[in-house]
Amino acid sequence: MISIITPVYNGESFIESCIKVVIEQNCPDIEHIIVDGGSQDKTIAVVKKYAENYPHIRWISEADQGQSDAMNKGIKMAKGEILAILNVDDYYQPNVLNRVQTIFENLPKNSFLVGNCKVWDETGKVKFINRPEKLKLKELLLGWSINPHPINPAAYFYHKSLHDDIGLYxxxxxxxxxxxxxxxxxxxxxLQYKDEIWGNYLDIEGTKTFSDRESGQGVKRMENLFNKYNQQLSFLEKLQVKVKGYWFKKVWSKVEYFERHPDEIPSVIIQKINVFTKPNS
Structure with missing residues (x-):
């Protein structure tokens, strides 16, 4: 069984579409656990309406200590051996849950399965597709611009037993x-990566992550977090991360500069580009 956990607080604008997204997956062996933090709007009224007609929906509503606490409550409630977190304003591609369930039938215990995720802006356009192909710790610690981490839980699934080893959120x-x-x-x-689009994430103004990034605090938080985990690497791994990161940033800064000043691109580089892009006669 797949247990899908949705933490929510005052989410009446999105909760119905979130519930429908899971229903429309037409996956028979699931439960949708909605953990509400004591919403003051119509969130619970919507949840109750659907829970009366769809027995796969389970829910609680009570004060909590935030999103992490809500997710932990959902994990403790979960009956499935496979877990998924679906934030109230995110959604799956069609038939993802059946696809994931089939893949897990051949995966060993303590597997973490990742797909790709579309990132949308407020105008309904795809900003980019998150493709987290490299998932080892020393690869992720190179940073988002080199090896992006999975950007949203709508595109990853994992065995509940992993929490026995690493703890909760x-x-x-x-x-x-x-x-x-x-x-x-x-x-x-x-670790298992599939080059398939599974999740959709709204990166829009007003959300917690967007606001934190725009304020500049998000970058500092990520730097502190990466520094913490960098200390767990061996000396050689730390050196590899530092050298790779240095050279990538050096090369990338040149690319960004010439994007802004194309007239300053050396003529020898332009000649080589013309050779490679010249149509075959």
Whole structure:
């Protein structure tokens, strides 16, 4: 069984579409656990309406300590051996849950399965597709611009038993708890990546992650988190991360400069580009 956990607080704008997304997956062996933090809007009224007609929906509503606490409550309630976190404003591609269930039939215990995720802006356009192909700790610690981590839980699934090894989400962390979880998971789990689009994530103004990034605080939080896990690497691994990161940033800064100043691209580079892009006669 797949247990899908949705933490929510005052989410009446999205909760119905979130519930429908799971229903429309037409996956028979699931439960959808909705963990509400004591919403003051119509969230619970919507949840109750659907729960009366769909027995796979389970829910609680009570005060909590934030998103991490809500997810931990859902994990403890879960009956499935496979876990998924679906935030109230994110959604799956069609038939993802059946596809994931089939893959897990051939995976060993403590597996972490990752697909790709579409990232949308407020105008309904895809900003980019997150393709987290490299998942080892020392690869992720090179940073987002080199090896992006899985950006949203709508595109990954894992065995509940992983929490027995790495613990639950950090209740005191309200911003980087998902990345902290990932950096612990990749050191323990059997990692599997599929080059398939599974999740959809709304990166829009007003959301917690968007606001934190725009304020500049998000970057500092991520730096602190990565520094913490960098200390767990061997001396050689630390050196590899530092050297690779240095050279990538050096090359990338040149690329960004010439994007802004194309007239300054050396003529020898332009000649080589013309040779490679010249149509065959």
């Amino acid at each position: 950090d209740v005191d962390d309200h911003y980087t708890m998902d990345v902290d979880f990932l950096l612990r998971v990749v050191q323990t789990a059997n």
